[in-house]
Amino acid sequence: MKLHITPGSPYARMARIVIIEKGLEDRVEIVQAKTRTPDSPYYAINPSGRVPYLELGGGKGYEDSPLICLYLDRLAGAPALHPGDGPDGLEMRRLEAMARSMVDGLSVWGREIIYRPEEMRSQRIMEHEAARALRMAVAFDQELANPVLAGPLNIAQITLGCALNGPGAPKLCGQEWRAARPKLAAWAETIARRPSFAATVPPPPKAH
Numbered sequence: 001m002k003l004h005i006t007p008g009s010p011y012a013r014m015a016r017i018v019i020i021e022k023g024l025e026d027r028v029e030i031v032q033a034k035t036r037t038p039d040s041p042y043y044a045i046n047p048s049g050r051v052p053y054l055e056l057g058g059g060k061g062y063e064d065s066p067l068i069c070l071y072l073d074r075l076a077g078a079p080a081l082h083p084g085d086g087p088d089g090l091e092m093r094r095l096e097a098m099a100r101s102m103v104d105g106l107s108v109w110g111r112e113i114i115y116r117p118e119e120m121r122s123q124r125i126m127e128h129e130a131a132r133a134l135r136m137a138v139a140f141d142q143e144l145a146n147p148v149l150a151g152p153l154n155i156a157q158i159t160l161g162c163a164l165n166g167p168g169a170p171k172l173c174g175q176e177w178r179a180a181r182p183k184l185a186a187w188a189e190t191i192a193r194r195p196s197f198a199a200t201v202p203p204p205p206k207a208h
């Protein structure tokens with residue numbers, strides 16, 4: 001199997017972290033894709049052109065990090081990173097969805113920085129995403145005692161860890177947030193020390 005990634009993609013990072021946490025490094029080759037490039041050979045592998053993409057062979061593969069992470073989790077035994085079907089699982093899915101929403105917003109903000117020269121950036125979009133990121137930090141600060149975040153590693157924690165330790169880290173959308181949220185900052189630092197996070201640190205975003 002091949003996992004197509006870019007080093008800065010938080011979505012690809014989630015899949016890379018699952019691979020390491022599940023001890024699947026020998027079974028999945030990590031390949032750097034050329035995204036956002038006209039006529040990239042990658043488009044013949046994954047027509048959407050997005051990463052991550054898990055190439056399974058025989059022309060088949062999966063895109064979208066939630067599906068890829070679930071598939072990888074089920075490939076190997078413990079530790080199970082995804083919830084079961086019962087009501088308890090809904091709580092993990094709720095926090096995962098919140099964290100994913102945060103990653104989505106941070107990505108929109110990051111794309112303004114990376115792909116547009118300063119004079120073409122939309123201040124309106126950037127301010128909207130910056131405000132969203134801070135609201136989400138407040139919301140997660142209030143969830144830290146939740147067993148989903150306080151317990152063993154799971155997909156909600158991986159997603160939140162990738163949001164708080166993303167390409168623009170330690171800032172969120174260019175904003176310092178840790179002084180006002182020391183407990184969440186400590187949570188983010190703890191998860192960042194895991195070998196799977198340390199091995200997948202994104203490069204700093206390069207402005208246009």
Ligand SMILES: N[C@@H](CCC(=O)N[C@@H](CS)C(=O)NCC(=O)O)C(=O)O
Binds near residue numbers: 008010012051064107
């Ligand atoms: N919902 C997708 C989002 C993936 C995504 O947006 N990836 C970005 C990189 S962060 C990408 O591949 N962009 C290239 C493009 O849009 O052509 C997932 O969770 O995997």
